[in-house]
Amino acid sequence: MVNLEKMRVPIEEVEHIARLAKLQLTEQEKERYSVQLGQILEYMEQLSKLNLKDVPPTSHILPLKNVFREDVVKESLPQEEALRNAPQKEGGYFKVPKALG
Amino acid sequence: MDYEPVIGLEVHIQLLTSSKLFCGCSTQFGAPPNSQTCAICLGLPGVLPVVNRRAVEYGMRLALATGCRILPECSFSRKNYFYPDLPKGYQITQYEKPLAKDGGLEICLDGGRKKRVRIERIQLEEDAGKSLHLEEGPTGGETFIDLNRCGIPLLEVVSYPDMRSPEEARIYLETLRQLVQWLEISDGDLEKGSFRCDVNVSLRPRGATKLGTRTEAKNLNSFKGVERTLRFEISRQHALLRSGKGVRQETLQWDARAQAALPARKKEEAYDYRYFPEPDLVHLQIGKKWIEQIRESLPELPSQRRERFMNQYGLRADDVRILVSTRQLADYYEGCLRLYNRPKIVANWIIRELLRELNQRRWGPEEFKVRPSDLVGLFRLIDQGVISERIAKEVFAQMVETGEKPKRIVEERGMVQVQDEREISSAIGEVLREEKENLAKYRAGKIGLFHYFVGQVMKKTRGKANPQLVNRVLKEKLGD
Ligand SMILES: [Zn+2]
Numbered sequence: 001m002v003n004l005e006k007m008r009v010p011i012e013e014v015e016h017i018a019r020l021a022k023l024q025l026t027e028q029e030k031e032r033y034s035v036q037l038g039q040i041l042e043y044m045e046q047l048s049k050l051n052l053k054d055v056p057p058t059s060h061i062l063p064l065k066n067v068f069r070e071d072v073v074k075e076s077l078p079q080e081e082a083l084r085n086a087p088q089k090e091g092g093y094f095k096v097p098k099a100l101g
Numbered sequence: 102m103d104y105e106p107v108i109g110l111e112v113h114i115q116l117l118t119s120s121k122l123f124c125g126c127s128t129q130f131g132a133p134p135n136s137q138t139c140a141i142c143l144g145l146p147g148v149l150p151v152v153n154r155r156a157v158e159y160g161m162r163l164a165l166a167t168g169c170r171i172l173p174e175c176s177f178s179r180k181n182y183f184y185p186d187l188p189k190g191y192q193i194t195q196y197e198k199p200l201a202k203d204g205g206l207e208i209c210l211d212g213g214r215k216k217r218v219r220i221e222r223i224q225l226e227e228d229a230g231k232s233l234h235l236e237e238g239p240t241g242g243e244t245f246i247d248l249n250r251c252g253i254p255l256l257e258v259v260s261y262p263d264m265r266s267p268e269e270a271r272i273y274l275e276t277l278r279q280l281v282q283w284l285e286i287s288d289g290d291l292e293k294g295s296f297r298c299d300v301n302v303s304l305r306p307r308g309a310t311k312l313g314t315r316t317e318a319k320n321l322n323s324f325k326g327v328e329r330t331l332r333f334e335i336s337r338q339h340a341l342l343r344s345g346k347g348v349r350q351e352t353l354q355w356d357a358r359a360q361a362a363l364p365a366r367k368k369e370e371a372y373d374y375r376y377f378p379e380p381d382l383v384h385l386q387i388g389k390k391w392i393e394q395i396r397e398s399l400p401e402l403p404s405q406r407r408e409r410f411m412n413q414y415g416l417r418a419d420d421v422r423i424l425v426s427t428r429q430l431a432d433y434y435e436g437c438l439r440l441y442n443r444p445k446i447v448a449n450w451i452i453r454e455l456l457r458e459l460n461q462r463r464w465g466p467e468e469f470k471v472r473p474s475d476l477v478g479l480f481r482l483i484d485q486g487v488i489s490e491r492i493a494k495e496v497f498a499q500m501v502e503t504g505e506k507p508k509r510i511v512e513e514r515g516m517v518q519v520q521d522e523r524e525i526s527s528a529i530g531e532v533l534r535e536e537k538e539n540l541a542k543y544r545a546g547k548i549g550l551f552h553y554f555v556g557q558v559m560k561k562t563r564g565k566a567n568p569q570l571v572n573r574v575l576k577e578k579l580g581d
Pocket residue numbers: 121124125126137138139140141142143252
């Protein structure tokens with residue numbers, strides 16, 4: 001049996017992450033994610049067991065650099081197409097509930 | 102206790118590329134809403150952003166012009182936050198490895214003193230869309246979103262907190278704006294939002310090295326607004342510190358109704374952008390060869406040009422500042438000098454006449470059609486005595502208005518200076534016949550009336566008489 005308590009992410013942290021992601025979680029979900037997030041972190045912890053002294057950090061698995069496009073205008077989507085999936089639209093704009101500045 | 106303000110600025114500069122930073126959508130201003138978007142800038146799943154090479158080169162230009170060090174390798178990161186004008190839920194920006202670091206900008210303070218404001222970093226990032234807030238509405242207000250601006254390339258220029266007064270902050274902004282326009286990497290248009298500014302300010306006892314608690318104001322889009330906000334905030338912090346209360350670190354917003362910088366509505370969580378490396382974009386390696394290529398393409402910079410104008414042409418600092426206010430004007434000036442090498446005369450004419458005509462019409466350089474060769478043509482007409490300087494100003498106004506050549510205007514409107522002694526003589530005769538009373542006074546010793554007679558002759562000839570000739574003939578007639 002694995003020790004569930006050891007892997008837990010504190011509930012307050014789950015709530016914090018949920019707020020940043022604009023998610024509303026039930027108490028049960030918080031419990032479940034507390035354990036699941038803990039397991040993910042635990043899994044990643046394996047890396048710290050390896051000797052990575054000579055391995056530079058990377059954010060890519062491909063040995064690619066300098067991929068550019070030239071500054072050329074391409075056709076954009078027609079306005080109707082851009083707005084097609086919007087739940088609310090008006091006068092060519094996306095319409096959303098009042099946002100706070 | 103005597104406190105001094107410590108001010109730092111972050112400026113967002115929209116670049117003049119034709120297409121966006123990571124997709125081919127147009128950056129043209131003023132298009133119908135949401136008509137310049139695609140799957141990439143709308144943040145639809147499964148798309149791949151690719152960096153616009155020109156945006157990188159524009160960033161390199163500013164980096165080199167401000168003496169920044171271009172990093173051999175830079176990368177992009179995701180800055181995560183939710184706002185309706187940011188459809189991806191993150192902004193692609195630079196975080197760990199920006200494009201360039203550690204430069205500076207020399208600013209000229211009032212009274213001629215110079216000061217260097219250090220630049221901490223220059224980074225590339227994408228702009229967000231635009232929100233229009235409507236106060237009224239059945240749901241208590243709605244927000245309309247236009248994503249045309251979303252993905253337009255920005256340079257973020259972060260200064261060190263090196264400024265000590267609102268004036269210094271304003272001059273820094275003016276200098277930076279002039280530089281990006283000069284380098285032709287941005288239109289620097291404040292009204293269109295191409296040049297926006299975040300300020301941070303704190304106070305500390307004069308002479309102290311430790312920084313006080315700072316407050317911030319974001320997205321200021323006028324230099325006056327920056328000065329006003331800073332002035333207000335400095336005196337507010339002053340009062341707090343003097344009364345023994347501390348300053349709280351917070352973000353402020355200028356409230357036009359209250360004429361005060363008030364705390365912005367607090368976000369639920371303090372800044373927690375959870376930056377992480379952008380996995381869809383590979384790193385950029387900028388080698389020496391590329392850097393040298395960009396360096397060679399740089400124009401002579403405003404500070405260099407000011408220096409040279411003073412040394413080479415012997416102009417005054419104030420005049421030089423005006424002539425070098427834009428690259429077009431400085432180029433125009435030197436374009437004239439190539440054809441007519443009298444630096445002071447040309448400088449005077451441009452500063453007094455040319456700029457006056459432009460300002461009167463509220464014209465920009467694109468509306469001004471008089472070529473250097475035509476302006477020089479006008480100078481030659483004066484030198485040859487064909488027209489007087491006074492007439493030349495009228496001719497010039499016509500040139501500005503119609504774009505016609507000076508010679509043609511002079512000929513068509515009969516503005517040629519009257520050199521004919523007989524014609525002048527008959528005009529003088531007429532004036533003296535009309536001015537019998539004044540003539541008698543003159544003869545009785547009121548010799549100051551001589552200038553009055555000259556004026557009347559000029560009026561009769563509608564300013565076309567050669568003034569020296571009028572003087573001589575009039576003297577002869579009056580028997581002096
Ligand atoms: Zn696009």
